[in-house]
Amino acid sequence: MAKFKPKSKVKKKKKHRNLVYYFTPPLVLMLALGICIMAYIFTPVHMVQPFLNLIFLDNHKLTDVSDGLNIIEKDIKTDNGDGQTFSDGKITYPTFGEQYAVLSAESIQLTCGVFYGVNKELLERGACQSTQSPIIGEAGNTVIDAHVNTYFANLSDLKKDDEIILYTDYGNFTYKVKNLIAFDKNDKRYLTASDQTLLTLYTCQPQVIGSPNQRIGVQCEPVSMKFYAPN
Amino acid sequence: MKKRLVYIGSVFVTLLMTFLIIGLIAAAIVQFYALNSNHILSLVEAKQLPEKVSASLTDQFNTMENTTGIPASIFENEISPAKLRPLISDSIENGFSYIRNERANPDAAPDFSILETNVEKFFIEYAETNNIPQDETFKTALRESIQNAESLILSECDVFQFRKLNQYHYLDKIKPFTNWIVIGLLACILAILLMLFVLYGINSEEYEYCFYWSATAALVGSFITLIPSAYVKSSNWFDRFALKQDQTFAAVTGYLNMVTQHIIIISVIGILSSIILYALFGILRNKRMNKQTINEARH
Amino acid sequence: MKRRMLAAAAVITFLPFGTLHASAASVEDVYQAMQDVGCTAGMITDAKVQYENTEHDNIGMYMGTEYHTFQEWVQLIHRYGITYVVNVIAEFFGIDSQDIIDYYDLQTESDNPSSPPANSETTEPSVTPEKPFDQMTLEEMRAYIDSLPYDERVAFIATLTPEQRRSILKQLPNEQKTEIAAGMVDFGSQLGLSVSIDKINADDLQLSIRNQDGELIDSSSLGFTVDATGWDTTYLFLGSLCMILTACSGIYLLGKGQKEDTNG
Numbered sequence: 083m084a085k086f087k088p089k090s091k092v093k094k095k096k097k098h099r100n101l102v103y104y105f106t107p108p109l110v111l112m113l114a115l116g117i118c119i120m121a122y123i124f125t126p127v128h129m130v131q132p133f134l135n136l137i138f139l140d141n142h143k144l145t146d147v148s149d150g151l152n153i154i155e156k157d158i159k160t161d162n163g164d165g166q167t168f169s170d171g172k173i174t175y176p177t178f179g180e181q182y183a184v185l186s187a188e189s190i191q192l193t194c195g196v197f198y199g200v201n202k203e204l205l206e207r208g209a210c211q212s213t214q215s216p217i218i219g220e221a222g223n224t225v226i227d228a229h230v231n232t233y234f235a236n237l238s239d240l241k242k243d244d245e246i247i248l249y250t251d252y253g254n255f256t257y258k259v260k261n262l263i264a265f266d267k268n269d270k271r272y273l274t275a276s277d278q279t280l281l282t283l284y285t286c287q288p289q290v291i292g293s294p295n296q297r298i299g300v301q302c303e304p305v306s307m308k309f310y311a312p313n
Numbered sequence: 314m315k316k317r318l319v320y321i322g323s324v325f326v327t328l329l330m331t332f333l334i335i336g337l338i339a340a341a342i343v344q345f346y347a348l349n350s351n352h353i354l355s356l357v358e359a360k361q362l363p364e365k366v367s368a369s370l371t372d373q374f375n376t377m378e379n380t381t382g383i384p385a386s387i388f389e390n391e392i393s394p395a396k397l398r399p400l401i402s403d404s405i406e407n408g409f410s411y412i413r414n415e416r417a418n419p420d421a422a423p424d425f426s427i428l429e430t431n432v433e434k435f436f437i438e439y440a441e442t443n444n445i446p447q448d449e450t451f452k453t454a455l456r457e458s459i460q461n462a463e464s465l466i467l468s469e470c471d472v473f474q475f476r477k478l479n480q481y482h483y484l485d486k487i488k489p490f491t492n493w494i495v496i497g498l499l500a501c502i503l504a505i506l507l508m509l510f511v512l513y514g515i516n517s518e519e520y521e522y523c524f525y526w527s528a529t530a531a532l533v534g535s536f537i538t539l540i541p542s543a544y545v546k547s548s549n550w551f552d553r554f555a556l557k558q559d560q561t562f563a564a565v566t567g568y569l570n571m572v573t574q575h576i577i578i579i580s581v582i583g584i585l586s587s588i589i590l591y592a593l594f595g596i597l598r599n600k601r602m603n604k605q606t607i608n609e610a611r612h
Numbered sequence: 613m614k615r616r617m618l619a620a621a622a623v624i625t626f627l628p629f630g631t632l633h634a635s636a637a638s639v640e641d642v643y644q645a646m647q648d649v650g651c652t653a654g655m656i657t658d659a660k661v662q663y664e665n666t667e668h669d670n671i672g673m674y675m676g677t678e679y680h681t682f683q684e685w686v687q688l689i690h691r692y693g694i695t696y697v698v699n700v701i702a703e704f705f706g707i708d709s710q711d712i713i714d715y716y717d718l719q720t721e722s723d724n725p726s727s728p729p730a731n732s733e734t735t736e737p738s739v740t741p742e743k744p745f746d747q748m749t750l751e752e753m754r755a756y757i758d759s760l761p762y763d764e765r766v767a768f769i770a771t772l773t774p775e776q777r778r779s780i781l782k783q784l785p786n787e788q789k790t791e792i793a794a795g796m797v798d799f800g801s802q803l804g805l806s807v808s809i810d811k812i813n814a815d816d817l818q819l820s821i822r823n824q825d826g827e828l829i830d831s832s833s834l835g836f837t838v839d840a841t842g843w844d845t846t847y848l849f850l851g852s853l854c855m856i857l858t859a860c861s862g863i864y865l866l867g868k869g870q871k872e873d874t875n876g
Contacts, residue, residue: 109862116855150828193481213654
């Protein structure tokens with residue numbers, strides 16, 4: 083004989099089963115979306131941005147451009163050519179917001195434009211050279227930084243003696259990684275002026291929660307300075 | 314307790330199936346649309362790429378006339394839309410073939426013999442008229458003019474900027490993945506079948522729940538792919554990009570819009586499939602409940 | 613206010629003196645003068661760009677719409693530039709700014725008048741610091757300067773290197789930073805530049821400098837800046853974690869209900 087179930091309990095059972103049917107898909111959707119967003123944070127999906135920037139060249143208008151900021155993107159030749167070069171030569175000074183160099187590090191398959199000046203808009207378009215540091219080719223410590231989520235995602239893969247080349251319209255400059263550096267955001271010692279000619283590249287240490295306080299990078303010494311025109 | 318385990322187990326398998334469905338949609342889109350030259354080549358006419366490239370080249374050769382002295386009319390025939398159409402198609406075909414690892418490099422090797430003849434003819438006539446010796450300097454100038462013109466035409470016809478992407482090593486980053494797309498596609502299909510089998514095993518007592526859970530996986534997976542695509546399409550997100558070159562803008566945004574559209578279509582198919590599966594679940598569930606009620610009434 | 617009046621007085625007093633002398637300064641002297649007074653590197657590079665791209669001759673150049681000889685530019689830069697920065701620093705360390713001006717005048721008279729005051733040469737003090745001056749905290753700097761005789765203090769402050777000056781500027785309290793920023797606005801206008809203050813807080817003084825066409829030529833802080841080159845994913849991470857936890861809780865409760873269903 084079947085167990086007698088009161089009508090109210092049958093109704094309650096049916097109501098609960100309906101709740102399960104209706105609420106399960108949205109809950110599964112929420113769970114799946116949460117996992118997708120988490121995966122988005124941890125995987126270098128932002129790497130697609132350099133592709134888009136490269137293709138679109140002109141303006142990747144996701145943010146408003148600072149008042150008066152004149153962004154100039156240039157096609158700089160990265161083939162060395164057979165022309166005569168000089169160890170000391172004429173520098174063509176860039177304006178703020180001008181992409182005046184291309185940085186190439188074959189060992190980590192990195193190639194990106196270098197802008198003169200650092201601000202939010204320029205960091206979205208490529209690597210940026212601090213205006214507080216000398217122009218590429220000048221004596222002193224040239225400092226270049228970029229976002230870790232995009233252009234400098236693989237900067238930490240650089241090793242000692244890896245070669246880095248900076249191509250400009252007035253010359254090409256080859257450096258060799260001298261040492262790997264890590265410093266706190268309040269520590270300026272790798273950014274200050276130097277009597278030695280150096281190239282310092284840095285970016286944030288990847289971090290999931292909170293604003294990153296640590297910076298990582300490399301300091302490089304020059305191997306060759308080839309100017310296209312004499313001084 | 315058993316029912317709870319069945320429920321939690323089913324949710325877990327459904328979650329796995331959801332990601333497999335997303336993977337399947339992504340792999341299918343890439344294999345059949347994103348890297349399929351036939352679909353991409355349809356953009357050439359749809360976006361009037363030959364006309365745009367022709368207009369751009371005409372402007373540039375007209376401007377260059379002031380500095381080089383070579384009349385733009387020399388190049389007129391060679392930069393007509395009809396002449397550029399095969400060059401653009403070749404550039405697209407070669408570029409995507411390179412990404413699919415079917416070619417060693419993305420560069421096109423077009424036939425510029427008529428252009429070279431025209432330029433040479435102009436140079437020789439000019440030299441004869443102005444008594445300029447046809448020495449090494451003359452030949453170098455001729456060679457450079459031809460090379461510059463060819464390079465400019467090829468550059469403009471490279472509407473997807475494959476050369477620049479290759480120069481910056483970005484294509485090398487994509488290429489390793491293209492080999493795995495078919496394998497990924499098959500793996501997703503097999504894994505989904507396996508999950509269905511597991512679901513049936515878990516819900517063997519009430520097998521109609523397999524339809525419910527499959528429908529949930531299809532619905533959730535399709536929603537996750539539909540939401541961003543629909544947003545991008547409805548907000549004309551790609552049109553926000555300003556661009557130097559008209560033809561590159563048209564080609565790339567057209568391509569991205571085409572891929573987005575196909576993602577939306579497949580997602581909608583996924584949602585419709587899930588509705589059908591839910592309906593099937595409803596029918597089978599009702600049948601079972603009716604059977605149970607009849608059995609209870611009999612007893 | 614007092615400092616600005618002194619600055620104005622200095623300019624009025626010394627600019628005519630500057631114009632009487634033949635200019636043997638060069639464009640490099642102008643760049644050096646800008647560096648000496650703490651102009652941002654972007655301002656100096658813009659001056660170089662202006663020199664390359666605008667009309668100039670072998671005795672002078674344009675900056676903005678003003679033409680001056682190189683010597684005049686050097687003196688103008690020193691008078692305006694040094695005055696607002698060094699005077700603020702001098703007063704902070706308890707030195708009368710008039711003594712600084714007197715020191716420069718002495719240097720100008722004794723040196724070759726066609727070359728700038730020997731501002732880039734630091735004076736060796738009688739007391740050797742325990743560590744480089746530009747690496748000291750503000751309190752350590754104050755203690756060190758107080759240990760020097762008064763005339764050496766004047767000479768030391770008057771001949772700070774750009775690095776030492778920047779180190780001080782970086783650490784100065786907001787009140788002094790604001791005065792310097794206001795001074796830079798005045799000084800910038802002499803070079804045909806529009807200086808605006810974007811941000812001023814305990815850590816930083818952020819300036820934007822635009823030329824007469826409104827083009828941004830520099831956006832930097834007084835001192836070296838470590839840029840924020842990472843994106844803060846905190847909210848995204850926490851949001852997705854909330855979603856996952858909520859969904860898991862909901863699924864657990866529904867599953868628990870299944871258990872009750874069996875027992876009920």
